[in-house]
Amino acid sequence: MRVFKSSVLIVIASFLISSFAFAQEYKHEVIVKDLSNPWGFTFLPDNSMLITEKKGELIHFKNGKKTKINSLPSIEQYGQGGLMDIELHPDFANNRYIYFTYIASHGSGRGYNTVLMRAIFKDGKLSEKKILYKASPNSTRGQHFGSRIAFDREGYVYFSIGDRGDRDANPQDVTRDGGKIYRLHDDGKIPEDNPFVKKSGAKKAIYSFGHRNPQGMETNPFTGEIWTHEHGPRGGDEINIIEKGINYGWPKASFGINYSGSKFTNNTSLPGMKDPLHHWTPSIAPSGMAFISSNNYGTLKGSLLVGSLKFEYVSVCTIENDKVIKEEKILEGLGRVRSIEQGNDGFIYVGIENLGIVKLLPKK
Template sequence: MKIRLPFLCLILTCMLACAQDKNPINTENTYDIVVSDLSIPWGFTFLPDKSILITEKSGKLIHFKNGKKTSIKGLPKIYVRGQGGLLDIVCHPDYKNNGWFYFSYASPEGEGNGGNTAIARAKLKGDSITNFQLLYKATPNTTKGQHFGSRLVFNKEGYLFFTIGERGERDINPQDITRDCGKIYRINADGSIPADNPFVNTINAKKAIYSYGHRNPQGMTLHPTTKEIWTHEHGPKGGDEINIIKPGKNYGWPVISYGVNYSGTAFTDISKKEGMEEPLHYWDPSIAPSGMAFISSDNYGNWKGNLLVGSLKFQYLDRCTIKDNKVVAEERLLNGLGRVRSVEQGPDGYIYVGIENIGIVKLKRK
């Protein structure tokens, strides 16, 4: 029997799609668009009055209130290149009383061409920022456009954690604690270094480093029960990871990995090594994760306690069922809607998702 070429191509296409789509598609969720017409909503945070501060990677800070978007003036100079620009944003836990919000961005400040990730705080007054303070600036500057990080999370003790990617210097930065980049950091809310940070007494070490051996962490969240810091990070081709962050630990990049070079060649032949932390979960093929949040409210029934991770590559929200700190099941939500960039649980207990070229949507469940 002859099989026509177009029919054969159709069969092969379907087989490939099925092979890649390992997770079932959920058809029981819907969404409402809360903020429309956003390009790359890299991060967002809710204010006590239920308005939202939103970062656009292009360098715009937007205040969404009463259905209206206002561009906020007074931002520092932002280095927009590749994956760099205006990045994450979070409110101080006591924002209602002190008015501080914190944001990360690619900054050209300092010596050398290009830029690197910076952490700052400011207050909002009308349509402008005030009381701007630069808290941390990674060095050196570089014109490379990849791996800026960067997520921000306050823990229950009021420390600010932030991530900075290894800036494309795989074999130089992540394993060297005397250099910035490829690290997760911890500082006090005023930018000072906590006295019990793991490397404060190590000669020449960057004192703000909390853990090292990371590639490009673009997801970080606080576990609602254990209060541990969870992160995910981009691997190369394969090897995207979820990790629980512990002080002073080495997470292995690029010595251990489940990924390979984008060309398909190997850069390491091991996925575990003594003294290096293994991920609690990894994706192969890579999903290109961005944004991360636990469901801690009762709004979604038996989804409470699930972890949500955005996928840039495959354009869905990954609902991960966790048991004993392992991902035991995954399900695709908002499948094909767009590149998921940011995920937050709002003050109303609902999940809000920043999707490129759409905006911020509110996840519903029938």
């Protein structure tokens, strides 16, 4: 009996040690301090950063100093919305274009909806600001604005807008904004091959629909596909690969339930609707997304990183044949993870609420 107990204790101890060792292997360094909600950030060619604070501030971080950019449009914070994602044009080095999303009240209806804007960033100032898309109508609901931005290999710009809390009207109707992934030319023009260009009454910028609130979007550096993740309600957070004209199911099919505990659908899958490649039930509240494509982290190359707002960690998702076959948690307990990017140097940087931006250090 003593031998058996000793063996069990050894096994348990080994498990705890190995689990603890993994958690401790990846340390971090705080690079940008004192940020309240770094909703998005991106690296310029000189390795400086442009950082969006949800409260409506755009910060240029260079040589250890933060400089507030004062030439933004008027931006308010309302519910889950404010100044959100930011992305560089693929040819930024030559054209100096940046793209960012925020909420605005102009247009039809009371309240707010999501805007995609392009501007030139040069010499610490924004100029030639141009609204490329404004969702309508506005809504007084404070949730589900989206919003992430990504460019594909052909130079199209994609962006997400959440269902604005109106799940029964917006996500399944392509004549309405909300609950969609959109695709535009870099100047805001509608691509002629967008899937609903010829559909009467449809919003021509829509590329896919049936989404709830996508707060992660990244171009897979290995395949060129657009990957997203989105919030479910109680359960049903999803990872999806975005395809032209595809219906991703919300709210007709979902692994989630109402926050009250009741069901809103009995279907987790339906004909004609695309199933997620992965889902989290219960929800982790995902935000921020990046692939590791550098060699800086050894065997983690090829992994997908997803931040958890709810549980305050980064999930390292091992991908095999477009499936998540394993998850590991790193950077636990630092705070709500809002944004993740791989820098020009191949290192991973993570935006954490009420902390700042930290650099993920490789194992020694």
